[in-house]
Structure formats: structure tokens, C-alpha cells
Amino acid sequence: MKKILFLLTVLSIVSCGEKKEDNGKLQVVTTTTMITDLVENIGGDLVDVNGLMGSGIDPHLYKASQGDVMKLDGADVIFYNGLHLEGKLVEVFEKMNEQGKTTIAISDGVSEKSLIGSEYFASNYDPHIWFDLTYWNEITYYVTEKLIELDPENKLAYEANRDAYRLQLIDLRAALNVKIQELxxxxxxxxxxxxxxxxxxxxxxxxxxxxxxxxxxxxxxxxxxxxxxxxxxxxxxxxxxxxxxxxxxxxxxxxxxxxxxxxxxxxxxxxxxxxxxxxxxxxxxxxxxxxxxxxxxxxxxx
CATH class of the missing domain: 3.40.50.1980 (Nitrogenase molybdenum iron protein domain)
Structure with missing residues (x-):
């Protein structure tokens, strides 16, 4: 809890400082690399995406750095997985949302009824939802809707990017089915x-x-x-x-x-x-x- 309060305090101090010059693009911060890739596909040239976690990073054990604090403060929106994948950071995002910063858990884009339960995990659900292709398709729609809410003028562009990405997901499922039939x-x-x-x-x-x-x-x-x-x-x-x-x-x-x-x-x-x-x-x-x-x-x- 002390770490959460510290991070929120630092964010409030940083936010009082000078803001970066606005380049007209939506400033997006993401947590995992899967979410970063998704938002980049949907947002295209309309967004600047800063991912907190890189390749090989375990989100279960991740701790925010000072550089992350700067990224979070400068964001128009923060997309994270939710279901306690990011550990204590989830509490930080929830508190930030209460304070007026737009933070969005992509797991809110799928129905809890179909999630795999887990008595050993804090949320009581398995958070590794990106491995369900149906979920990822639903989340693609959900993220698109949230980007449009923040940037309605570019609604058609976001929807076009979404539709192009969904076709890739359809092709992916077909290719995986063919490969798995070998086993x-x-x-x-x-x-x-x-x-x-x-x-x-x-x-x-x-x-x-x-x-x-x-x-x-x-x-x-x-x-x-x-x-x-x-x-x-x-x-x-x-x-x-x-x-x-x-x-x-x-x-x-x-x-x-x-x-x-x-x-x-x-x-x-x-x-x-x-x-x-x-x-x-x-x-x-x-x-x-x-x-x-x-x-x-x-x-x-x-």
C-alpha cells in the first residue's frame, strides 16, 4: 500500500509541472506488449503509444519506474489488462481513474461469465485472456470504442484499422487450426x-x-x-x-x-x-x- 500511495503522490507532483507540447495525437500508455501491439494496430498514425513493459517482462512481478511515472502522467488514456495481471499496478490505475485520469482495463471488454476461474488468483479469474482469439476479437472492438470516445473526429479511421486487423485475426485462426491438425x-x-x-x-x-x-x-x-x-x-x-x-x-x-x-x-x-x-x-x-x-x-x- 505504501508503494501505491508513493506512486500516486509522485504522479500528483509531476502533473503540476510543465506539460509536453501537444502534437495533435492521442497519447496512449499501455502495460503489456500484447496491448501495445493491439493499440498500435487500431490507432495507427493517430496515436502515440508508450508501452511500460518490453519483451521478456513478467507483468505479475512488474514494478513501475520513475520513467513510467512520467509516461503515465503524460497519457490521455492508459490501457491495461486488468484481472490483477499487473499486480499492485491495477490498484494504482483504479485510483488514478478516480482522480480523473482515463484508465481502461481491456478485460472489461469480455464477459466475466466465460472467464476461466482460479481460486489461487486475486481476481478469481485467469488473466491470460489474450490467448482466447474470440476474446481478442471482442477486445479489439472494445479498445476501438474507447479510442473513438476520446477522439471522435477520427472515428472512421479507427474503425477501418479495426476491420483490417480483424481480418488478420480471422486468417490467424485459420492458419493455427491447420497447423494444430498435424498433431x-x-x-x-x-x-x-x-x-x-x-x-x-x-x-x-x-x-x-x-x-x-x-x-x-x-x-x-x-x-x-x-x-x-x-x-x-x-x-x-x-x-x-x-x-x-x-x-x-x-x-x-x-x-x-x-x-x-x-x-x-x-x-x-x-x-x-x-x-x-x-x-x-x-x-x-x-x-x-x-x-x-x-x-x-x-x-x-x-
């Missing part, structure tokens, strides 16, 4: 560093098992490693996966535990879960990330 249903078991892929599993009929829970704030213990080790051996799984935003040591420990029981399991590759790849790469976009993940999973498991 027999009995081999669609995904073991990863933490439980980020439940929506992916529900969408494409995979059984998903995470070494850590939905949040990386709690590390995996010896019992977790032993439980997953037994699961891998019982199901004759040949590959497990590391994640770009989670230290690989826990998966390597799992691999060693499995091998100690005379079962060979390889690390099938690196998946992008809570963050996209590096900017300027194919995996640095939402669509490229999803294609990379599915290709990596299918090629390793088959």
Missing part, C-alpha cells in the same frame, strides 16, 4: 513453466499443465516438480516448454527430475506467454507470437 489429439498435452495457456488449451482442445500457478509470484516447490514429473511419465510426454518471461531453471529442474526416473523429456522450445518477442521481430507482434507458439508446440510434440 494427434492424444498428444495435445502442453506442459509449461507457468499456467498461462489455459485459454489456449480451451480454444484448441489441449490439456494444459503449468509447473507454477497462474501467477509467477509464487515459485514452484519440490512437490510441484514431483507431481508434474509423475504426470509426464504417466502420459509419455516427450517435450516440455520454457517461457520467455519466466526463468528457465524450474523447467530444467523438472527435466532433470524426469530423467532421474529414466524417462527422456526434451525442452521443446521457448514460448511467449506474458510478453511478446523483441520489437521488430515477427514474434514481436501478437499474430507472429501466436504462430510461433503453435508451430513450436506442434513440431516438438509430434
Amino acid at each position: 494427434p489429439k492424444e498428444r495435445r498435452i502442453l506442459v509449461t513453466a507457468h499456467d498461462a495457456f489455459n485459454y489456449f488449451g480451451r480454444t484448441f482442445d489441449f490439456e494444459v499443465v503449468g509447473l507454477q500457478g497462474i501467477s509467477t509470484a509464487t515459485e514452484a516447490g519440490v512437490k510441484d516438480v514431483q507431481r508434474i514429473t509423475n504426470f509426464i511419465i504417466e502420459n509419455k510426454i516427450n517435450a516440455v516448454f520454457i517461457e520467455s518471461s519466466v526463468p528457465r531453471r524450474t523447467v530444467e529442474a523438472l527435466q532433470a527430475a524426469v530423467k532421474a526416473q529414466n524417462h527422456d523429456v526434451k525442452i521443446g522450445g521457448e514460448l511467449f506467454s506474458d510478453a511478446l518477442g523483441s520489437a521488430g521481430t515477427i514474434e514481436g507482434t501478437y499474430i507472429g507470437m501466436y504462430k510461433h507458439n503453435v508451430s513450436t508446440i506442434v513440431n516438438a510434440l509430434k
Whole structure:
């Protein structure tokens, strides 16, 4: 709570200072790289987007820096995931909204009734909603509506960008379906560093098992490693996966535990879960990330 009060105090002090010259564009701050990519696709040249988190950053453990405070203060709108993905920052955004700063949780764009529940997470819902393509389509509409509310003069441009992006999402789903058909249903078991892929599993009929829970704030213990080790051996799984935003040591420990029981399991590759790849790469976009993940999973498991 002290950190939240400190950040809000700093924001109030900064806001009393001199503002940057307005370039006529909507100033947008986003949290995760997935949201940054989405807003850039919808906003195009009409917005300046500043993302707080870069490639490889774990939003569960993220702490705002002084530079982030400046970005937040200069924003016309802040888009964040919500459902406590960003930890204590969510409380900061809610307080800022009460003080007149426009902060928007993209998770408000989907119905709570269809979210995957989690008794182990603060919101009681799994926050990794970007892996549900239907949700991402709904969120695309939701973000577009919010941008239009703030900048109604450019309504047609935002809608055109939205529609173009939605066509890409349709093509993405079709491409993923084709790739996943290469993998027999009995081999669609995904073991990863933490439980980020439940929506992916529900969408494409995979059984998903995470070494850590939905949040990386709690590390995996010896019992977790032993439980997953037994699961891998019982199901004759040949590959497990590391994640770009989670230290690989826990998966390597799992691999060693499995091998100690005379079962060979390889690390099938690196998946992008809570963050996209590096900017300027194919995996640095939402669509490229999803294609990379599915290709990596299918090629390793088959």
C-alpha cells in the first residue's frame, strides 16, 4: 500500500509541472506488449503509444519506474489488462481513474461469465485472456470504442484499422487450426513453466499443465516438480516448454527430475506467454507470437 500511495503522490507532483507540447495525437500508455501491439494496430498514425513493459517482462512481478511515472502522467488514456495481471499496478490505475485520469482495463471488454476461474488468483479469474482469439476479437472492438470516445473526429479511421486487423485475426485462426491438425489429439498435452495457456488449451482442445500457478509470484516447490514429473511419465510426454518471461531453471529442474526416473523429456522450445518477442521481430507482434507458439508446440510434440 505504501508503494501505491508513493506512486500516486509522485504522479500528483509531476502533473503540476510543465506539460509536453501537444502534437495533435492521442497519447496512449499501455502495460503489456500484447496491448501495445493491439493499440498500435487500431490507432495507427493517430496515436502515440508508450508501452511500460518490453519483451521478456513478467507483468505479475512488474514494478513501475520513475520513467513510467512520467509516461503515465503524460497519457490521455492508459490501457491495461486488468484481472490483477499487473499486480499492485491495477490498484494504482483504479485510483488514478478516480482522480480523473482515463484508465481502461481491456478485460472489461469480455464477459466475466466465460472467464476461466482460479481460486489461487486475486481476481478469481485467469488473466491470460489474450490467448482466447474470440476474446481478442471482442477486445479489439472494445479498445476501438474507447479510442473513438476520446477522439471522435477520427472515428472512421479507427474503425477501418479495426476491420483490417480483424481480418488478420480471422486468417490467424485459420492458419493455427491447420497447423494444430498435424498433431494427434492424444498428444495435445502442453506442459509449461507457468499456467498461462489455459485459454489456449480451451480454444484448441489441449490439456494444459503449468509447473507454477497462474501467477509467477509464487515459485514452484519440490512437490510441484514431483507431481508434474509423475504426470509426464504417466502420459509419455516427450517435450516440455520454457517461457520467455519466466526463468528457465524450474523447467530444467523438472527435466532433470524426469530423467532421474529414466524417462527422456526434451525442452521443446521457448514460448511467449506474458510478453511478446523483441520489437521488430515477427514474434514481436501478437499474430507472429501466436504462430510461433503453435508451430513450436506442434513440431516438438509430434
